[in-house]
Amino acid sequence: MKTTLSLLLIIGVLSTWAAEWNTKDYMKREHSLIRPYQGTGVMIPYWDFMGSTMVTNNYIRLTPDLQSKQGALWNSIPCHVRNWELQVQFKVHGKGKDLFGDGFVIWYAKERMKPGPVFGNEDYFQGLAVILDTYSNHNGPHNHQHPYISAMINNGSLHYDHDRDGTHTQLAGCEAKFRNLDYDTHLAIRYEKDTLTVSKDISNKAAWKECFSVKEIKLPTGYYIGISATTGDLSDNHDILSIRLFELEVPDDLNDEEDRSQIVPSAAFFEAPRTRVEDSKEPMSNMKLFLILLLATLVIIIFVIGTIMLYQQQQENKRKRFY
Numbered sequence: 001m002k003t004t005l006s007l008l009l010i011i012g013v014l015s016t017w018a019a020e021w022n023t024k025d026y027m028k029r030e031h032s033l034i035r036p037y038q039g040t041g042v043m044i045p046y047w048d049f050m051g052s053t054m055v056t057n058n059y060i061r062l063t064p065d066l067q068s069k070q071g072a073l074w075n076s077i078p079c080h081v082r083n084w085e086l087q088v089q090f091k092v093h094g095k096g097k098d099l100f101g102d103g104f105v106i107w108y109a110k111e112r113m114k115p116g117p118v119f120g121n122e123d124y125f126q127g128l129a130v131i132l133d134t135y136s137n138h139n140g141p142h143n144h145q146h147p148y149i150s151a152m153i154n155n156g157s158l159h160y161d162h163d164r165d166g167t168h169t170q171l172a173g174c175e176a177k178f179r180n181l182d183y184d185t186h187l188a189i190r191y192e193k194d195t196l197t198v199s200k201d202i203s204n205k206a207a208w209k210e211c212f213s214v215k216e217i218k219l220p221t222g223y224y225i226g227i228s229a230t231t232g233d234l235s236d237n238h239d240i241l242s243i244r245l246f247e248l249e250v251p252d253d254l255n256d257e258e259d260r261s262q263i264v265p266s267a268a269f270f271e272a273p274r275t276r277v278e279d280s281k282e283p284m285s286n287m288k289l290f291l292i293l294l295l296a297t298l299v300i301i302i303f304v305i306g307t308i309m310l311y312q313q314q315q316e317n318k319r320k321r322f323y
Helices: 002-021 286-321
Strands: 047-051 060-063 070-075 084-093 103-109 126-133 148-155 173-175 185-192 195-201 209-214 224-230 237-247
Touching: 047 060, 060 070, 060 224, 084 103, 103 185, 126 185, 148 195, 148 209, 173 209, 224 237
Parallel strands: none
Antiparallel strands: 047 070, 060 237, 070 224, 084 185, 084 237, 103 126, 103 224, 126 148, 148 173, 185 195, 195 209
């Protein structure tokens, strides 16, 4: 009995030791951000922020609910993990009921801390952008509603067309009503064996629901994780509550030893940017049509009355000549 207990104790100790040294079972803390955020002073360990970003005890606000604001949060250490899952807990809320915007982007990019027009980050970037677009106006030739989640892979040569919601360069997307909810919302970005899967938890059920999954995605190692947000004429609070990056253990990944540091971001099924086509004119509303018909009718009536009066005047002049 004592021998059995001793054996179990030894096995338990060895299991604990193995678990402690197997870092793939644990969150990568240098790429994660959880409360409390503050380090020494105003610094956050492993993270830099810029623009309108504000750090509080409970959340990191990238933009307030004010017009023309830009904020960003970037990991200061490049991520060399081959297979990973990034989980972001966030909250988007504001005063707007029908009009709001613009949204935020979760980045895995070569360059960091580069402000620009793509939701607060530079255009023609290299890497992955997962875009949570809340701008409620109809921008492009699509049928989806907002908020909308999509992904874009860029090798540095593509332009994100904000006027068309990026539909000309996106990999895939799905609708997600994550704004102004009473509970926290979550997004998971999983990159495993060259497959990109984006899942959401916006129903307060503590369960992931797949948004989209795309195979044959090539992403380099050594890129940076970041989140940026922007407001324009419309606005929202864009709050980040936590960021967690997990290294995935994939024993049968034959490419696990491949040097990924120098490859170019690519997607096998990525469509080349389509020629920009202006939106077709919307059908004329019933009120506009009624006003145009009314105006045309009035013009015809005035023309007819004027013709009749002119004819009568000519006839009157003829009669005067006979007397």
